Amino acid sequence: MNVAKYIQEKGVKHAIQVIYQYKIDIVLQKILGVFLRNKPLKDIIMIESHNDFDSNGGAFYNYLIQNEYNKKYKIVWLIKHKESLNVQLPQNVDYVMQYKPSFKKNYYKWLAKWLTADNDCSDKLRDDQISIYFGHGGFGLKNCKGYIDVPDKVDYICMPSHYLKDIFADQFNLTGNDPRLCFIGFPYVDNFYSNDCGDLNKITNQKYNKVILWMPTFRKGGGYGRQDSTQIGDLGIPLIKNKAEYQELNDYLKKLNVLLILKLHPKQDLSDLQVEEMTNIRILTGTTVKELGVDNYRLMKDCDALISDYSSAAYDFLQCNKPIAYDFSDVEDYKLGLVVEDPKDYLAGHFIKELKDLFVFIDDISNESDPYYNERQILRKKIFDFFDGDNCKRAVELLQITNN
Structure with missing residues (x-):
């Protein structure tokens, strides 16, 4: 060298x-x-x-x-x-x-x-x-x-x-x-079948009608200046464009008594993060997860639905057999591309490109509507051999x- x-x-x-x-x-x-x-x-x-x-x-x-x-x-x-x-x-x-x-x-x-x-x-x-x-x-x-x-x-x-x-x-x-x-x-899948639960109680002791977990994929950080997306967003998170939209999201969640847990990737650079917890939004980082003793998979079991993107979290959650939404609002900015030519063959849930699409998903979860149930059963059997x-x-x- x-x-x-x-x-x-x-x-x-x-x-x-x-x-x-x-x-x-x-x-x-x-x-x-x-x-x-x-x-x-x-x-x-x-x-x-x-x-x-x-x-x-x-x-x-x-x-x-x-x-x-x-x-x-x-x-x-x-x-x-x-x-x-x-x-x-x-x-x-x-x-x-x-x-x-x-x-x-x-x-x-x-x-x-x-x-x-x-x-x-x-x-x-x-x-x-x-x-x-x-x-x-x-x-x-x-x-x-x-x-x-x-x-x-x-x-x-x-x-x-x-x-x-x-x-x-x-x-x-x-x-x-x-x-x-x-x-x-994968060994981690066993967490979905264990009797361990209660990780949601480590985050909040309030009662909500529904709890939605949002797990954006890694975009920037890792300790060596790695950045996989050309745009990080003004708030350091995808989809939400500004603080006005962030407030609008919280107000909508509050109206339906729904909690949104924003769980950031443990390697994500937090220097760009410009959002904070609100009445119906909780934020978890790699550090706070350790401090609270929260496990991703136990938390998934405790939640009613998931928002992710092209991350593995969207497919891990299939083991829970609950509704999923896919945020593709910045997929064009993702520098590394995708592993398949047509991602729609690997999606079984709501497709989100902007804030109004997210509200539709929140409405469905609040009303216990699961329009993609059948598609999800087919996808589950492709992604996993064992349940x-x-x-x-x-x-x-x-x-x-x-x-x-």
């Missing part, structure tokens, strides 16, 4: 960050490799997730703990945020900071028998290790090709359905007949993690 050119293109700060977060670890790995590369692997499971203890890695971890796998196996979390460690970890569970170089982290990487990843796949250091890429979300319409790097040494790549295998494989720069594709369903809440069970069976 031409260091001078890299610094010129990315900047000194970014270069130092990369060296600290990645390059020092490579040196530490080589040092430890002299002593550990021929040692027997240990019953250690290393888990990485999208935003710590969440997404597929979080659901898989919860399954392991609930079924007492930690009595036999040591579970080690790769943590991105120190704030995530405000809770006491169970027996035989440890953590290391993902982006902080350490001998401890690399010791585990050399000796862990299993590696799971949602977002940042760690290369296996040994051929006898077993690794699986769960992914950090389900199927979505937005094109992420080039942003997802699945190392060649990953043993299994999780798939939600046979119908979607070619789309997923293309996004990962693979082929649909790659033998590593495993059709076990049984046993995806984590299938994962431990695939990985041969036994509990006896």
Whole structure:
């Protein structure tokens, strides 16, 4: 790598960050490799997730703990945020900071028998290790090709359905007949079938006729100046053009006694955000979600309907079998494009381009009208192979993690 050119293109700060977060670890790995590369692997499971203890890695971890796998196996979390460690970890569970170089982290990487990843796949250091890429979300319409790097040494790549295998494989720069594709369903889906609920009560204790969850996809942020849309909007959110429209939306919700929860993407840059909570609008960020202990999927179960766009959230919500609206007000501004030529083949709900369309959706939810019910049943069966809440069970069976 031409260091001078890299610094010129990315900047000194970014270069130092990369060296600290990645390059020092490579040196530490080589040092430890002299002593550990021929040692027997240990019953250690290393888990990485999208935003710590969440997404597929979080659901898989919860399954392991609930079924007492930690009595036999040591579970080690790769943590991105120190704030995530405000809770006491169970027996035989440890953590290391993902982006902080350490001998401890690399010791585990050399000796862990299993590696799971949602977002940042760690290369296996040994051929006898077993690794699986769960992914950090389900199927979505937005094109992420080039942003997802699945190392060649990953043993299994999780798939939600046979119908979607070619789309997923293309996004990962693979082929649909790659033998590593495993059709076990995403672990996070099990959250929809658990008895855990009550996350809505963490946000509000008021009673509303209906609760609608709005989950816009990532548009700008991620820590490296990434921006996937040419227009972020004057308020830092899509669809709503100005504060007058935002007030009009709140007034309409208030008239119908409907709560709208605006749940922003955890990586979204909040510097552009120009809205605040109102009587019938609550705002959740990546930080407040952690502070409140809110889980996306448990919250989805508590809500009556969802507004999303080309995000995977719109398809995750199909497991709830409740009404969905798709906000395509800025799809022309999305720089990466979509994964399919005709998105209408993958929509089963209200299509929103402007504020008046959103009001129609709110009216239908308030009146318990579900005009897209039949279309939704067809789409559900395309997106998912399983509706049984046993995806984590299938994962431990695939990985041969036994509990006896």
